[in-house]
Amino acid sequence: MSKKTDKSAMANKPGSRKPKKLPRSKYTRAEIWEIFNRFSQQRPEPKGELEHVNPYTLVVAVALSAQATDVGVNKATKELFRIADTPEKMLALGEAKVREHIKTIGLYRNKAKNVIALSQKLIDDFGSVVPQDRDALVTLPGVGRKTANVVLSMAFGHSTMAVDTHIFRIGNRTGLAPGKTPDDIEDILMRRIPEEFLYHAHHWLILHGRYTCKARKPECEACIIADLCKAKEKTCSVPAAIVTLEQPQFQ
Numbered sequence: 001m002s003k004k005t006d007k008s009a010m011a012n013k014p015g016s017r018k019p020k021k022l023p024r025s026k027y028t029r030a031e032i033w034e035i036f037n038r039f040s041q042q043r044p045e046p047k048g049e050l051e052h053v054n055p056y057t058l059v060v061a062v063a064l065s066a067q068a069t070d071v072g073v074n075k076a077t078k079e080l081f082r083i084a085d086t087p088e089k090m091l092a093l094g095e096a097k098v099r100e101h102i103k104t105i106g107l108y109r110n111k112a113k114n115v116i117a118l119s120q121k122l123i124d125d126f127g128s129v130v131p132q133d134r135d136a137l138v139t140l141p142g143v144g145r146k147t148a149n150v151v152l153s154m155a156f157g158h159s160t161m162a163v164d165t166h167i168f169r170i171g172n173r174t175g176l177a178p179g180k181t182p183d184d185i186e187d188i189l190m191r192r193i194p195e196e197f198l199y200h201a202h203h204w205l206i207l208h209g210r211y212t213c214k215a216r217k218p219e220c221e222a223c224i225i226a227d228l229c230k231a232k233e234k235t236c237s238v239p240a241a242i243v244t245l246e247q248p249q250f251q
């Protein structure tokens with residue numbers, strides 16, 4: 001898959017946000033490079049876990065994944081995507097049956113509505129083809145900026161930064177990307193992470209947050225960037241040895 005850098009995501013497009021002035025970084029460029037270099041050694045090929053068979057089913061899966069685990073979404077969509085892997089088939093299935101398939105997922109009533117509405121819009125406005133454009137993607141019901149970023153990355157190979165709860169926490173805790181909103185953090189990370197690491201960076205940060213830099217108690221003794229990290233609450237400054245993980249670890 002060709003990787004398209006989306007560093008220009010924040011600028012130059014009608015309707016896009018104006019780039020803000022970057023806050024002064026606690027990290028030198030060399031330190032940031034080294035942090036992502038180590039992540040790349042630890043997880044050379046990180047992958048998203050949401051199962052899908054085409055860009056359309058990816059949009060649906062990501063829209064369903066808000067406040068739900070990837071494993072939970074995969075369980076619910078396995079049969080759904082076997083029956084309905086296009087917007088037309090989803091509409092033919094109908095909202096009540098979609099609801100039935102996804103009822104194990106949080107907020108399923110609203111999500112079923114959105115799946116039908118976004119399928120209808122894809123047919124009406126985009127010739128049933130998932131657009132490769134963030135401004136177009138966010139016009140789909142149930143698709144926000146974060147979902148659009150995941151779709152652009154996983155379906156189309158764009159380098160994007162979908163800021164979830166883990167990335168939000170790590171950005172602020174470490175001072176790599178301090179910000180009050182996900183958009184601020186996305187902006188800083190997109191501009192600070194060296195281009196060569198940008199495509200995989202959001203998966204690396206998510207996995208680092210899930211397994212090491214955890215919300216309640218970061219496991220600094222197991223952290224491969226403990227020497228570089230500038231978090232106030234870090235409990236260890238000796239980096240853990242890098243062990244290459246062949247398979248992505250997802251829960």
Ligand code: SF4
Pocket residue numbers: 173174212213214218219220223224225226227229230231233234235236
């Ligand atoms: S040293 Fe601790 S606080 Fe810093 S990134 Fe690693 S786990 Fe997080």
